[in-house]
Amino acid sequence: MPLPSSTSTRAHGAPTALRMVAGLVATLLLAGCGLLTPPSPASLLRFQFTPVTGTGYMNQTLTIYNDSARMVAPTLEFTALDATGRPLPAVQVTTVYGSDRGRLVVAPGGGLDVLIFAGEGARLAEDVAVSVRAAERVDAPAVGVEPIVAPVDDSGRVVDRNSPFAAVSLRNEDSEPMHVRLVYIIWTEPEGIERQQAERVVPIGDLIVIPPKLGTLVPVRGEAQTAMTDAAGHVPTSIKAYLSR
Secondary structure, X not given: OOOOOOOOOOOOOOOHHHHXXXXXXXXXXXXXXXXXXXXXXXXXXXXXXXXXXXXXXXXOEEEEEEOOOOEEEEEEEEEEEOOOOOEOOOOEEEEOOOOOOOOEOEOOOOEEEEEEEEOOOHHHOOEEEEEEEEXXXXXXXXXOOOOEEEEEOOOOOEOOOOOOOOEEEEEOOOOOOEEEEEEEEEEOOOOOOOOXXXXXXXXXXXXXXXXXXXXXXEEOOHHHHHHHHHHOOOOOEEEEEEEEO
8 A cells, every 4th residue: 555645854843742643643554554564474485496406416406595584384386497488388397395285394594395397398498487376384493404314224224325225214403393204216317418307206104203303213114115125226216304294
């Protein structure tokens, strides 16, 4: 709502009571226009897409900057763009960590998701336009570190991520409890200049709560165990944990 215009700039001779009333009216006008309303969580989110991040790192990453002081769970919608910035309407964009489904929780400062392109023209995708369908504040303490993830065998010995494993050890070095989900990612094996992307994402367990300064052991069962048995040592894989709800 626009403020009423005024040509008056000074009122040296106005009585004190009149100046107080004028100040109160101005404050109410500002509040009525929404200028004193805190910004919405969606307005405090910014995005940066990086198609290629270097050897040994995940490609097609989306950095989500959270300029608020609260944990936020966004639900995002993506439009794939080609190198000239034109939309690719036949390309579907999904995510590894679930920011397109409200699953990913972004801590103050920011977080990360990984995008997957599919459909006709997917190889032409060089960027994305991001729309925020929803952004919910999460009633949880803000955490400033990522969980430490380590696959272990039947004896509890830490093994390489490409070796068969029986469970995943998660440790929280933060002073607040951490709510995370764990996924096993099977990656494509691209040829030439093609980018590597997630071919299959399999959850390990459900929502996991890690107490502060402690760890927990998550057994690998069901679909995750089958995927791990088939892929470990044969194709590129990753084990990742992300903040969730």
